[in-house]
Amino acid sequence: MHRLDAPLTHDLPPLLTLRVFEAVARRLSFVRAAEELAVTQSAVSHQIQKLEQHLGVSLFVRRTRSIELTPEGGVYYGKVRRALECIAEGTREIRGSKARITSLKVSLLSSFATHWLVLRLAEFSVANPDIQLQLMPSIELANVGAGAADLAIRYGEGEWPNVRSSLLMRERLSPVCSAEYLARHGPFASAADLRDGPLLMSYAHRHFEWDAWSALNRCDLSRIPKIMLHDYNIVLEAAAAGQGIAMGRHRLVERRLITKTLVEAIPNSTYEGSIGYWLVSPDGPLDQSAGRFADWIQKAGAAHVLASSGDGIDEQI
Structure with missing residues (x-):
């Protein structure tokens, strides 16, 4: 009998060869085993030859269009299969013993x-x-x-x-500014009254929200002064600080509108599209x-x- 603490190095073949052998023996096909393992057919053949050399026996009878296990290969497959199933079961138990994040x-x-x-x-x-x-x-x-x-x-x-x-x-859009800015520069009865600006915008390839809003309200924004800022967070801070008029994205500025740190600049001009x-x-x-x-x-x-x-x-x- 083997001692439980005896080293296994001498008796164990390269472990990769066992994984390849199990796949080939289960499928009885070098081609399908290669597909399952995501390697080439030649790589599979090389690993099987390596295992057979290690064992000193042939594991498969190779025919023109098929293969089958030799008697030694069939016995060995049963033992390898049970051993790999035992390893897989232990792995599942360890994985299941802790939450997988x-x-x-x-x-x-x-x-x-x-x-x-x-x-x-x-x-x-x-x-x-x-x-x-x-x-x-x-x-x-x-x-x-x-x-x-x-x-x-x-x-x-x-x-x-x-x-x-x-x-x-869907977003609801309308120009917003601080109450102080509106008191100082307003009121704005229509989009045409925004001519002094400045409009606060974030960098973008196309300012589609301003384009859509101006088309709805039939106004030309091309000559209104603009300040370009890095992103919409900075745009909102600049608007709340009284630095100009921003396009208010209502889903994002609801709390500011409720607390009146921002107010709508023009009544009844909301774009919904x-x-x-x-x-x-x-x-x-x-x-x-x-x-x-x-x-x-x-x-x-x-x-x-x-x-x-x-x-x-x-x-x-």
Whole structure:
């Protein structure tokens, strides 16, 4: 009998050869085993030859279009299979003895993270303690599904190539400023009264929200002075400090409007259209963690729309 504390080095073949042998013996095919293990057929053949040399016996009878186990190979396969099953069972037990934490990377604009998502994150974390959410603020659209991010939340009209976009919430837009600024420069009866500006804008390839709002209100903003700032968080701070007029994204500035740190600059000029917040995901099915986050944020967005609609009826999402 072998002592339990005796070294196994002499009797054990290279462990990789055993994994390859088990796959070939189970499938009775070098080709299908290679596909399962994601290696070449020649690599599989090399590992089997290496194992046979170590054992000093042939494990397979190789025919023109098929293979089969030799008597020695059949006996050895039974023992190797049981040993690998024992290792797999032990691995499952250890994995199951502690909570598995899955990391989920979500790319998004810092303004959406600051003024909307962080107010609701505790709810998601309590319901999903096994998901470690990593928020990745970025102006650029991350390459979702390719390692940069698992999901993204973006602001716009949902027209991004090579991804799947699902609308979370439509935005309501109107120019906002501080009460002090309005008292000093207003009142503004119409969009034409904004001619002195300045308009506070964040850097972007296209200022689609200002374009959509000005088209609705039939005004030309091209000659109005503008101040370009890095992102929407800075735009809001500048507006609250009385430095000009910002485009108010109502989903993000609701609390500021309630506390009147910001006020609407022009009455009855709100734009409600195709602009909103979108969940961006790669083509194809989501994994479990991404799917749970997607379901949660869709429901959170719908609840916000319903709560802010007054009578419970708002735009469809």
